[in-house]
Structure formats: C-alpha cells, structure tokens
Amino acid sequence: MIQELGNYYTYPTYTTLEVEIHSEIEFPAVTICNLNSLSKSSVLNDSRVDNYYLSIGPREIHEVQMYNEFNWSDPFYEQYGFFSERKMEDILLEHKPLHQGLFNIFVFDQTIFKLQDSKEYFSVELKPNGPCLTSNKTKIFKTSYTGSDYNFVMWLNVDREDSYFGQWLGEGVQFTVHDEEEDPYFQGSSGYYVEPGHEYYGALRKYTYEYMPEPFKATPTEFCRESSVNGDEYFSTKCWKECYVRYIYEAYYPICSKYDYVKCARPAKGKFYGNSKMKTTCHCPPACSSTRYEVTLSSSIFPSDFYNDFLIKAGKDQFERDFYRKNLIVIHIYFDELKTTIVKQLPVYGSSVEIFGNLGGQMGLFLGASIITITELGEFLGFVLWLMWKKCKNGNRTNFSEEKNGNVTLEEM
Numbered sequence: 001m002i003q004e005l006g007n008y009y010t011y012p013t014y015t016t017l018e019v020e021i022h023s024e025i026e027f028p029a030v031t032i033c034n035l036n037s038l039s040k041s042s043v044l045n046d047s048r049v050d051n052y053y054l055s056i057g058p059r060e061i062h063e064v065q066m067y068n069e070f071n072w073s074d075p076f077y078e079q080y081g082f083f084s085e086r087k088m089e090d091i092l093l094e095h096k097p098l099h100q101g102l103f104n105i106f107v108f109d110q111t112i113f114k115l116q117d118s119k120e121y122f123s124v125e126l127k128p129n130g131p132c133l134t135s136n137k138t139k140i141f142k143t144s145y146t147g148s149d150y151n152f153v154m155w156l157n158v159d160r161e162d163s164y165f166g167q168w169l170g171e172g173v174q175f176t177v178h179d180e181e182e183d184p185y186f187q188g189s190s191g192y193y194v195e196p197g198h199e200y201y202g203a204l205r206k207y208t209y210e211y212m213p214e215p216f217k218a219t220p221t222e223f224c225r226e227s228s229v230n231g232d233e234y235f236s237t238k239c240w241k242e243c244y245v246r247y248i249y250e251a252y253y254p255i256c257s258k259y260d261y262v263k264c265a266r267p268a269k270g271k272f273y274g275n276s277k278m279k280t281t282c283h284c285p286p287a288c289s290s291t292r293y294e295v296t297l298s299s300s301i302f303p304s305d306f307y308n309d310f311l312i313k314a315g316k317d318q319f320e321r322d323f324y325r326k327n328l329i330v331i332h333i334y335f336d337e338l339k340t341t342i343v344k345q346l347p348v349y350g351s352s353v354e355i356f357g358n359l360g361g362q363m364g365l366f367l368g369a370s371i372i373t374i375t376e377l378g379e380f381l382g383f384v385l386w387l388m389w390k391k392c393k394n395g396n397r398t399n400f401s402e403e404k405n406g407n408v409t410l411e412e413m
Contacts (some may be wrong), residue, residue, distance in 0.1 A: 005365060012348040013097055020340045027141035027152060028204070028293045029180040030069035030333065031125075032102070033132035034158055034173055035193070036166035039096045043164055048076055053165035056262055061169075072259065082258045088126065096159055098124055098133050102173075110140055127185050128269065129167045136181050143335065148201050151334030157327050158196055173329055177204065179291045181233070186240035195326035198322065199302035203336040205294045209343045213288055213361045218345065224288040239284035247272050295333075304328050 003317065028259040043049055055067040070077075077083065096102065103118040115207030135141075141152065156173055176184035184191060192199050211218035218224035225234050248268045303311060303324055312321055 008349055013212060013216055013329060016344050016346055018342040020342060022338045022340065024142050024144045025206070025335055025338050025340075027139075027143065027333075028177050028291075029135040029182075029205075030152070030154075031132055031134040031157065031176045031178065031184045031191075032097075032154070032173060033127060033129060033175075034096060034102050035168040036158065036160075036163040036171055037095045037102075037130045038164040038166050039094060040162050040164040042094050043234055044080060044094075046076075048074070049080075050165065052082075052258065052262065057165045058167065058169050065314055070262070074334050076236050077259070084257055086126070086257060091126065092124070092131055093132065096162060098131065101159065102133065102156055103154065104157045105153070107153040109320075118300050126158075127233050129185075134184075135180065138164065144338070145319075146335050146338055148203075148332050148334050151332050153333075154331045156329045156331065158329065160196065160326055170195075173331075174329060177202070177293045177295055179235075179293075181235050181238075182290075183235075183237040183241050186237040186244070194297075194299075194325060194329055194331065196327050196329050197302060198299045199330040199334065200297060200299045202331065202333045203296040203298075205296075206340045207294060207338055208294045208340055208342045209286075209292065210342065210349060211286065211288045212345045216345070216347060218286050218288070222285040234287050236284045236290070238285055239355075240282060243282035246271060248349065296336070302328065 038053065042054070049065050051070070054061060055070075061067070072082075092098075099119045099122070103122070106116045106118045106121070108116055108121075118133070121136055123136050124131055125134050126132075143150065145151075146284040158171060158173060162170055169194070172193055172195040174191050174193050178184045192200075192202070213226060216221040216223070225236075248265060286298045308321070308324055311324060312319060
C-alpha cells in the first residue's frame with residue numbers, strides 16, 4: 001500500500017504512438033549554409049586580411065595557432081574598417097552570392113515544372129558560422145504527393161574556385177530540415193553535410209511530440225514548458241538563441257566590428273558551449289508540444305558521364321568538363337508517406353480515483369489470502385491427512401486377517 005502511494009506521487013507516465021493520415025501535408029522549413037561561403041575574389045588581397053580570417057577559421061587551426069599575432073596599432077586595420085561597425089550588407093559583400101549564386105535552380109511541385117525565384121521563398125539569415133538561406137514563413141509549401149518524382153528540388157553551386165578561409169576545412173553544403181518556428185542552429189542537430197558531384201534524395205517523416213505539463217516530467221530531470229507563456233509561443237531553440245545572444249552581450253558588448261569578433265565573440269562562443277552550467281543558467285526545457293522531421297538520405301553520382309558531356313555542350317563549352325562534379329549539388333526533399341506520427345506522453349494514473357481502485361484491489365487480495373484461502377488450504381490439508389490415516393488403518397486390518405487365516409490352517413494340519 002505504501003509503495004503504491006509512493007509510486008502515485010512520482011507521477012509516472014507511459015508513451016503511446018498514434019498515426020494521423022493526411023490528404024495534403026505542409027513542407028517543413030529548409031535552411032542551407034555554404035560550408036565555405038567567404039569569397040576570395042571579394043576579400044582584399046593582403047596577408048594581414050588572410051591572417052585575420054585564418055585566426056577565426058576552423059577550430060583545428062585556431063587551437064594550434066597557425067596564424068600570426070595581430071599588431072592592432074598598424075594603420076592598415078583602421079584604414080580598412082576593422083574597428084568599424086558592420087551591418088548585414090557589409091558582411092554579405094565578403095561572401096559568395098546566395099541568390100543566383102549558391103541557388104542555381106529551384107523547383108517545387110514537378111507536376112507543373114516551373115523554375116521558382118529563390119528570393120521569393122528564401123531569406124538570408126546570419127548564423128554563427130556565416131550567412132545562410134532559410135525558408136520564408138510567409139511562403140508555405142504543401143503537397144499531396146509522395147516520392148521523389150513530385151518534390152522540392154534545389155540545384156546548388158558551391159563555386160569552389162572562389163573559396164577562401166572559411167569556418168570549415170571541408171567543401172560542400174550543410175542543410176537542415178526543421179519546423180519553421182525553430183532555429184536549426186540551436187536544435188541540437190547539425191543537419192546533413194553534402195558534397196558536390198552528387199544528387200541527394202531526402203525522404204521525410206514527420207513526428208509530433210506531446211508531453212504532459214508539470215508535475216509530470218518530460219525527461220528524467222526536466223518538466224516541459226507550456227507552448228504559450230505570457231501569450232508568446234515557446235520554442236526551446238529560440239530560448240537557447242536568446243540565452244546565447246544575452247550571454248555574449250552581457251559578458252562583453254555588442255559584436256559589430258571584425259576586431260570585436262576576434263577579441264570577444266569567438267572566445268565568448270567557446271566559453272558558452274564549454275560552460276557546463278549554461279544548461280541550468282539558460283533553463284530552456286523542451287516544449288510541451290514540438291515537431292521534428294526525420295530525413296533518410298541517399299545519393300548517386302551527379303551527373304553521369306553521358307549527361308556531363310551533354311550539359312557541357314549545351315552550355316556551349318563555357319564550363320570546364322569537371323565543372324558540374326566539382327561545384328554542383330542537387331537535393332530532392334520529399335515525403336515518404338503523407339502522415340504524422342504523434343508521440344504522446346500519458347499519465348499511468350488517469351485520476352485520483354484509480355489509486356483508490358488499485359489500493360482497494362490490493363487490500364482485497366490481501367484479505368482474501370489471509371481468511372478464505374488459508375481456510376480452504378487448511379481444509380485441503382486436513383482431508384489429505386484423513387485419507388492417509390484411513391489408508392493406514394485399512395492396511396493394518398488386512399495384515400491381521402492374513403495372519404489369523406494362516407494360524408487356522410496350521411492347526412487343521
């Protein structure tokens with residue numbers, strides 16, 4: 001009884017899976033980042049500029065300090081705006097074009113093959129690793145088809161000839177599929193990294209997670225947070241992003257110039273992710289309701305040798321023979337099935353009435369075993385003993401009769 005009461009106040013839960021079938025389903029948001037987005041042709045050709053971008057490059061280079069120390073008193077840095085505040089437009093000037101650059105061809109719903117304007121459907125967002133393209137919230141894609149024939153298709157050009165010191169040692173594109181309200185950088189998933197010379201097929205499956213509010217725990221250590229707090233919709237990734245920005249702003253100051261970034265922003269970023277207490281400080285528990293997308297990725301070489309030669313000729317030999325395989329990535333994103341899998345958390349005890357029902361049942365079993373069952377067991381054992389006694393008694397009588405008959409026979413002889 002005590003154990004049952006204790007279990008009730010731990011608020012145990014169990015998980016169910018439900019499947020909701022759709023005749024039409026909404027596409028998730030897609031965020032695309034060039035792993036090497038800095039443009040060599042757009043950056044000033046000077047060893048001091050090279051040294052600056054090398055210093056804020058991949059962690060492997062930064063850790064072993066493969067760059068030279070800065071002499072910030074050099075007039076060069078003042079002359080070329082290293083101490084000046086920068087806006088989005090200033091940052092983009094040093095990066096490869098995204099629209100009509102990274103995006104080469106964009107098609108959606110191939111039932112009517114029509115090239116779409118990427119500017120209409122994608123906007124530029126600055127992520128900690130550079131500028132990226134992400135789906136506009138105002139443009140919603142919907143489909144009633146499954147499979148790779150009718151889908152969301154992107155032809156991406158990474159322009160390897162114009163690559164420079166970037167945030168990654170590798171070359172290619174990072175793409176993430178996510179809910180339109182979530183920030184993929186803080187989602188805890190790094191997405192998918194794809195390389196030029198391949199055609200990728202991403203089969204989507206949609207999952208919705210619904211957790212019970214407090215006092216039920218969504219994880220072994222955390223309660224979920226209601227989707228609406230003070231009238232604002234809550235998303236855990238937005239909470240992490242706000243905490244990240246707040247940490248850098250309060251610990252240092254607004255990061256605007258190149259000097260600010262190398263002196264403050266990069267160290268702050270490392271301290272933020274290296275600080276084990278940030279999870280407690282930020283306090284960004286999972287939302288009570290959230291959506292995630294699972295992608296199964298497969299690929300093939302792009303283009304084939306035959307089509308490679310055909311495309312080069314169609315372009316009137318303006319590209320080198322290996323241009324497509326060195327620079328282009330084709331990504332198809334489509335739904336495998338028009339359904340949503342709902343992962344729902346439910347309480348073991350639906351109401352307080354159930355605990356009394358369980359307790360009553362256990363008490364009934366206990367009382368039944370102590371009175372009725374023990375009485376029946378005693379009766380059974382008594383019956384068995386009586387049978388054994390009776391059998392023994394009958395056996396003794398039989399032996400006595402046999403001895404008596406034997407004595408009579410001897411006397412007669």
